[in-house]
Amino acid sequence: MFSYIVRRILYAVPIVVGVNCLTAALFFYVNTPDDMARKILGEKNVTPAAIENWKAGHGYNLPAFVNAKESGLGTLTQTVFFQKSAPLLWLDFGRSDRNNIDIGGEIKTRMWPSLAISVPIFIAGLASELFVAMMLARWRGTLLDLWGLVASVVMMSVSALFYIIGGQYVLGKYLMLFPISGYDAGVHSIKFLVLPVVIGVISGVGSGVRFYRTVFLEEMGKDYIRTARAKGLGEGRVLFKHGLKNAMIPVLTNVVVSIPFLFYGSLIMETFFSVPGLGNFTIDAIQSQDFAIVRSMVYLGSILYIVGLILTDISYTLVDPRVRLE
Amino acid sequence: MPVILATDLIVYALALSAAWFAVKTRRDGNVRAAWLELRRRRLAMISLALIALYAAVALADSIRYRDAAQGGGYSAEALSLLDRAASGLRTRAEKTYSAPFSGRLFSKESVELPDGRVVRDYPALKYPGAHWLGTDKVGGDILFASLKGVRTGIVIGAGATIVVIPFAIFFGVVAGYFGGVIDDVVQYVYTTLASIPGVLLIVAFMLLFGGRGYQGGLISEKDVALAFFVPNDRLFWLCVILGITSWTDLCRLIRAETLKLRELEYVQSARTFGAGGLRIIYRHIVPNLMHLVLITFVIQFSGLVLAESVLSYIGIGVGPEMGSWGNMINTARLELSREPVVWWNLLAAFIFMFGLVLPANIFGDAVRDALDPRLRGR
Numbered sequence: 273m274f275s276y277i278v279r280r281i282l283y284a285v286p287i288v289v290g291v292n293c294l295t296a297a298l299f300f301y302v303n304t305p306d307d308m309a310r311k312i313l314g315e316k317n318v319t320p321a322a323i324e325n326w327k328a329g330h331g332y333n334l335p336a337f338v339n340a341k342e343s344g345l346g347t348l349t350q351t352v353f354f355q356k357s358a359p360l361l362w363l364d365f366g367r368s369d370r371n372n373i374d375i376g377g378e379i380k381t382r383m384w385p386s387l388a389i390s391v392p393i394f395i396a397g398l399a400s401e402l403f404v405a406m407m408l409a410r411w412r413g414t415l416l417d418l419w420g421l422v423a424s425v426v427m428m429s430v431s432a433l434f435y436i437i438g439g440q441y442v443l444g445k446y447l448m449l450f451p452i453s454g455y456d457a458g459v460h461s462i463k464f465l466v467l468p469v470v471i472g473v474i475s476g477v478g479s480g481v482r483f484y485r486t487v488f489l490e491e492m493g494k495d496y497i498r499t500a501r502a503k504g505l506g507e508g509r510v511l512f513k514h515g516l517k518n519a520m521i522p523v524l525t526n527v528v529v530s531i532p533f534l535f536y537g538s539l540i541m542e543t544f545f546s547v548p549g550l551g552n553f554t555i556d557a558i559q560s561q562d563f564a565i566v567r568s569m570v571y572l573g574s575i576l577y578i579v580g581l582i583l584t585d586i587s588y589t590l591v592d593p594r595v596r597l598e
Numbered sequence: 599m600p601v602i603l604a605t606d607l608i609v610y611a612l613a614l615s616a617a618w619f620a621v622k623t624r625r626d627g628n629v630r631a632a633w634l635e636l637r638r639r640r641l642a643m644i645s646l647a648l649i650a651l652y653a654a655v656a657l658a659d660s661i662r663y664r665d666a667a668q669g670g671g672y673s674a675e676a677l678s679l680l681d682r683a684a685s686g687l688r689t690r691a692e693k694t695y696s697a698p699f700s701g702r703l704f705s706k707e708s709v710e711l712p713d714g715r716v717v718r719d720y721p722a723l724k725y726p727g728a729h730w731l732g733t734d735k736v737g738g739d740i741l742f743a744s745l746k747g748v749r750t751g752i753v754i755g756a757g758a759t760i761v762v763i764p765f766a767i768f769f770g771v772v773a774g775y776f777g778g779v780i781d782d783v784v785q786y787v788y789t790t791l792a793s794i795p796g797v798l799l800i801v802a803f804m805l806l807f808g809g810r811g812y813q814g815g816l817i818s819e820k821d822v823a824l825a826f827f828v829p830n831d832r833l834f835w836l837c838v839i840l841g842i843t844s845w846t847d848l849c850r851l852i853r854a855e856t857l858k859l860r861e862l863e864y865v866q867s868a869r870t871f872g873a874g875g876l877r878i879i880y881r882h883i884v885p886n887l888m889h890l891v892l893i894t895f896v897i898q899f900s901g902l903v904l905a906e907s908v909l910s911y912i913g914i915g916v917g918p919e920m921g922s923w924g925n926m927i928n929t930a931r932l933e934l935s936r937e938p939v940v941w942w943n944l945l946a947a948f949i950f951m952f953g954l955v956l957p958a959n960i961f962g963d964a965v966r967d968a969l970d971p972r973l974r975g976r
Contacts, residue, residue: 290790298802425963429900429956431907433927434948441934539797540908558801559913570802573795581793 273589280585284578288361291574296357299567305332305352311561312369330369330564331355356567365568370560375568379550385455386537386549389465393472394534398527400473401480402516408481409488410511420481427478435475436544443467453545468545472538487522491515520591528587529580536573600663601676603812604834608757609660609749612653615760632889635968642964645957652954655680655745656752680749684742690725692737698942701726732942734929740942744950746921751954753833754840754906755899759848762841763891766848771879771887773849774856784853788846796843797909803839804914808832813917832917836909840902848894852887859883889969896965900958907951923947 309323309332326332334352341350359366365375408420444452450467491497492515500510535550542551550569557565588595623633636642662678681688695704702720709719723729731740773784791799812831859865860883868878909915910924918925930944 286786287790287793290786291794294790294794295802298806425959426956429952429959430948431904431927431951431955433907433911433924434944437927437931437934437944533795536795539912554798554801555912558805561805563805566798566802566805570794570798573798574793577793577795 277582277586280582284582287578288575292357292360292571295567295570296353299563300352300356308332308369308563330367356564360568360571365572366564368557368562369564370562375565378553379568379572382548382550382553383535384549385461385547386542386551387534388461389468389472389541389545389547389549390534390537392465392469393476393538394530396469397473397476397480401477401484402523404477404481405484405488406511406516408485409492409515410507412489412492421485424478424481424485427474428482429478430475432475432540435471436540439467439471439474440544443470455545455547464545464547468541468547472541483526484519484523487519488515491519494518517591521588524587524591525584528584529577531583532576532580533573536576599666599672600661602662603660604831605753605757605837606660606662608753608760608834608837609656611760612752612756613657616653632968636964639964639968642961645961645964648953648957649961652748653752656749658683659746659749680745684745686728687739687742687745690728690739692723692725692729692733693721694733694735694737695940696723696729696733696737698730698732698740699727700729700732704940731946734943735933740926740946743921743926744923744946747923747926747947747950748954750833750916750920750922751903751906751951754837755903755954755958756895757834757837758840758844758902759895759898760841761837762845763848763895766845767852767884767887767891770849770852771856771883774853775860775875775879775883781853784849788849791842792846797912799843800836800839800909801912801914803842804835804909807835807839808914813919833920836906836916840905844898844902848891851890851894855887855890856883859886893962893966893969896958896962899962900955903951903955903958907947923951 305327306323309326310318313322313326332352334350334355356366363376365379367373368375368378404420408417411417440452443449444467451464452467454464455461456464488511492511496518497510497514500514501507505513537547537549537551539551539555541547542549543555546552554566554569556562557569619629622629624630659678659680662676662681664672664676667673693703696702697704700723702722704720706718707721708716709721710716729739729741731744733739734743769784769787773781865878865882868882873881906915906922907924907927910922911928915924916922926943926947930940930947933940933943
């Protein structure tokens, strides 16, 4: 098991390096530091000296990929590409382009509001999707199943934006049940969190129910289910005890990969509800065109995805004793 | 004088492939069987008819030309067939907001009565009854704005996949058929791309490329650089990047299927007859992958249409000048906080979007059931 995990992490190294090279190429080659300086300093009335000054201050004054002035390894390491992308490999995110804030520190503080909103959505969403899907599978072929399926297809055809805007309007502004947006630390955050969590669960439930229903129906056609029924077990027991356990592999494939992303929060939810999390941080960076932050967030997202894939493989061993990771 | 945008080519490609499928249905027995299977589902056929209606609007909005001007040369603006057909809606602008079917403006102004007195009242519209879905802040017709959004929706939904299908087929087949180092490289490339969170890759790409070329709105003289072809178009870049983020799934599917097909008897027998690698790929493998391509295309369609609205909200979607449902939702957000509420912009975007995405979801499911033999007859 341990050697498997080590090997998986080693496999991930070239991918991490690849992601790093790709983002660096996108940000430094296509959009040169001169362009960035001009965007930050303002398009007009900017002198070449001011651009050079900005580049020197932010460490962009080296050649992009190859430094001919240095010798040996220095030709490769004394470049913008290496100086800006290599520290990311050991999670040193550096400072932002615009306000010179410490990106790593910012990530550490903003991660908590993100988690406060994404973890409840994740747990409540998964539980309700699985429950409804199992109810539909339990009464498959009936009117309940038909209308449940119709409802989930209709619900997944509506853009998340409508759920957010509609929910804010109806529950927040019209019925005045919750504050429309905002955030507070500690226990007081609860009243701000209810609305986004409710909306988050509702907007994901359509596609989730439809997917898990197919998973359960697939299981219900298998031999071991017939055996369980032949033993005289009730349909509910067959479904919850036997079906659910065996459906865990496709469920985990779908779910575990997204767990690391809970740190990341949701880009749209956080801006709509003014939650000061990482999603909001990213959107702000996009809108102010702070490439150092965007690049760090792209990189962080990729790392979380790769961690998610490794966790998925490990989780298979927990639910299925036949899976051996060697 | 015709003017063609890069994204118009996508719409033309979509129309051509639809026609090609129609011909193929008559000739090819397998496609015909799948079509007959599909025809039996009434809901799927209704959905197809609705999608076709949207596609027709998009096509009409993609054929555009400049009129000859009086003093020689051409008029500056290139109007599409849709602009011309709906010129009543396009040109009959009011002063500001008006509710659907309303005969009056939405805000009070000083109105001069026939007897000369001036009172604060809701002034009558210039064209009462003309605006079925109301008007927006500058008095533009909402129905027309929604219709202009149709092309954007169709282009995003179809274009993102169309743009990358050739690459996905090429790399998937090559990796699956030849294996070895080629397979390793292709797998490495798509795993790397897939591990970058889609939305962030889109953000990075659009920040870098999105600002170039035609941004939507009227097509001016400077956009038309190469005689009549406008190669740079923000919507096109959006299709490219959405395609890049979504091709990895298709490529993985195709690679796995090619691995399977390569070992089947008919490919083996073709090989013993001395057929070369390229010939086997072209004649025996690619045709048997097309159902996967089609399924992926229809399944991804609705998700991409929904993605457009979210991206436009973040500010990295189509340009603010271009008609799109995402932009309508974005403006509607502020209108909802007005008092009294301006709700019709949001409602129109909702209806038009829902009317495309729901049929696309239903039709996508039906196509998958009809083409994937493992699910057939269930």
